[in-house]
Amino acid sequence: MVNTPPSSSQTWSQRFESALHPAIARFNASIGFDIELIEYDLTGSQAHAQMLAKTGIITPEEGEQLVAGLEQIRQEYRQGLFQPGVEAEDVHFAVERRLTELVGDVGKKLHTARSRNDQVGTDIRLYLREQITQMRRQILEFQAVLLQLAEQHVETLIPGYTHLQRAQPLSLAHHLLAYVEMTQRDWQRLGEIYQRVNTSPLGSGALAGTTFPIDRHYSAELLQFGSVYANSLDAVSDRDFAIEFLCAASLVMVHLSRLSEEVILWASEEFGFVTLKDSCSTGSSIMPQKKNPDVPELVRGKAGRVFGHLQALLVMMKGLPLAYNKDLQEDKEALFDSVKTVRACLEAMTILMSEGLEFRTQRLNQAVAEDFSNATDVADYLAAKGVPFREAYNLVGKVVKTSLAAGKLLKDLTLDEWQALHPAFAADIYDAIAPRQVVAARNSFGGTGFEQVRQALQTARQRWLQSEAAH
Ligand code: ARG
Numbered sequence: 001m002v003n004t005p006p007s008s009s010q011t012w013s014q015r016f017e018s019a020l021h022p023a024i025a026r027f028n029a030s031i032g033f034d035i036e037l038i039e040y041d042l043t044g045s046q047a048h049a050q051m052l053a054k055t056g057i058i059t060p061e062e063g064e065q066l067v068a069g070l071e072q073i074r075q076e077y078r079q080g081l082f083q084p085g086v087e088a089e090d091v092h093f094a095v096e097r098r099l100t101e102l103v104g105d106v107g108k109k110l111h112t113a114r115s116r117n118d119q120v121g122t123d124i125r126l127y128l129r130e131q132i133t134q135m136r137r138q139i140l141e142f143q144a145v146l147l148q149l150a151e152q153h154v155e156t157l158i159p160g161y162t163h164l165q166r167a168q169p170l171s172l173a174h175h176l177l178a179y180v181e182m183t184q185r186d187w188q189r190l191g192e193i194y195q196r197v198n199t200s201p202l203g204s205g206a207l208a209g210t211t212f213p214i215d216r217h218y219s220a221e222l223l224q225f226g227s228v229y230a231n232s233l234d235a236v237s238d239r240d241f242a243i244e245f246l247c248a249a250s251l252v253m254v255h256l257s258r259l260s261e262e263v264i265l266w267a268s269e270e271f272g273f274v275t276l277k278d279s280c281s282t283g284s285s286i287m288p289q290k291k292n293p294d295v296p297e298l299v300r301g302k303a304g305r306v307f308g309h310l311q312a313l314l315v316m317m318k319g320l321p322l323a324y325n326k327d328l329q330e331d332k333e334a335l336f337d338s339v340k341t342v343r344a345c346l347e348a349m350t351i352l353m354s355e356g357l358e359f360r361t362q363r364l365n366q367a368v369a370e371d372f373s374n375a376t377d378v379a380d381y382l383a384a385k386g387v388p389f390r391e392a393y394n395l396v397g398k399v400v401k402t403s404l405a406a407g408k409l410l411k412d413l414t415l416d417e418w419q420a421l422h423p424a425f426a427a428d429i430y431d432a433i434a435p436r437q438v439v440a441a442r443n444s445f446g447g448t449g450f451e452q453v454r455q456a457l458q459t460a461r462q463r464w465l466q467s468e469a470a471h
Helices: 022-028 031-054 060-078 091-109 116-152 172-197 216-222 232-237 240-266 294-318 326-356 361-367 375-384 389-406 415-421 435-440 450-469
Strands: 157-162 165-171 274-276 357-359
Touching: 031 060, 031 091, 031 116, 031 216, 031 326, 060 091, 091 116, 116 172, 116 232, 116 240, 116 326, 116 450, 157 172, 157 361, 157 435, 165 172, 165 435, 172 240, 172 450, 240 294, 240 326, 294 326, 326 357, 375 389, 389 415, 435 450
Parallel strands: none
Antiparallel strands: 157 165, 274 357
C-alpha cells in the first residue's frame, strides 16, 4: 500500500510554525468522504495540467509527466493501493502529495494558477454531472416498468379516491400513468439542472482569477463543460446547482414515497389490491402470518433524509459572505448521501413494481362494484337530460342516503324507484352506472376513459422512446 507522508510534511506555507492539533486535524479533514471525488479530481487535474502546458505556463514535457503521474494514481486507487489517511486533509492534497512522490518536483507545479476552491468546485460538478445522467437513466427504467404494467391493466378497474374516500372508479393504467407523468417531469427537471451543473469554475483561482495567462475555455473544453462561469467570485462560492439538484432529488423522493404509501395501503388486508411477492417482502420475527412491505416503507422513510439535506444546504448557504468559506465543505456529504439514497430507492422501486407485486384484478374489479362511486354518474345522467346539475346532485344525495339506510347499492334500485325520484330516469340508467361504463364515459382529454388511457399510453410510450434516444 502507498502511504502519504505524515502530517508533519508541509502543507501550509512557512508562515506556520507548528502542526495542527490531532483532534483539530481530524475535525478539519474531509478525506473520509471526499475520497469519493478522486476520479473527478484526477480528471480535472489532468485537464488543468494540459491547459498549463498549452499556454506555455509549464513545458509540454512537464505537462505530460503530470498527466501520466495522475493516471498512475488512478490505477493505484482502482487497485486499492491508494488509501490516504487523515494526514492528507482532503482528496486534493492527497493527490498532489502522491503525485510529487511519483514524478518528483514537477508535481509541485500542478497547483500553479489554481486553488482548491476552483478545484473542488470542478470536482463536484463533474461528479454530479455523471450522477444526474445515471439517475435519469434509472428514471427511464422505472418508467418502462410502469408503462408495461399500465399496458396490462387498461381494462382493470380500481377505486379512485379523494380524501382517501371512494370517489370515482378508474382504469388502473390511468393511475399508474400518473406516476409516469410525475417522473417524466423529474427526468426533465434533472436535465435542465444538468445544464447549469455543466459550467466550469476551473481557473477562477481562490476567488479573484490568476496572474497567469491561463485558458479557461480550453480546460473547460477538455472536461466537456458546456460553458464557463463568467465571474470568479461566483464560480468558487456558488452552490445553487447543488441546491437545485437536491430540490429535484427531493421531488423524485416525493413521487416514489407517494407510490410507496399506496403500495403499503394496497397490500393491507383492508384494501387487498395487491399481493406482495416473497422476493420483495419480509416476515415478522414473532407473528408468523405477517408479510411486510419493507421496501416501500423504507423508500417512504428515506425521503426525509433527502429533504433534510436540502434544508441543510439552504441553511448552510444563506449567511455566507463571498467567496469561499469552509462551511462549503459540508456540501459533500449532503450530496453524496442524497445521490446514493435516491439511486437506491429508484432501483428498489423498479424491482418492486416489476416483480415484487401482483395486482389482484378480480378483487379490484369487484371493489368498484360495491360502493357509491357511481353517484356522480347518476347526477350526470340527469344533467344530460336537461336537469340542472345542482338539482340532480341534491336528488342523488337523497337517494344515496335512503339506499345506505336500506343496505342497498344504486344498482339495486328498481326502475320504479328511480322514476319516483325523477321521471327522466329510464332503463338505460343501469348501463350508465355500471363501473365499466362509469370509467369509459370519462372520455375527456386526460381523463380515465379507456379510449383516453390508450391514447395516453401511446403518447407516453413514444415520449419514452425519445427520452431514451436522448441519452
Ligand atoms: N476540502 C475543501 C472543501 O471541501 C476543499 C477546499 C478548501 N479550500 C480552502 N480554502 N480551505 O471545501
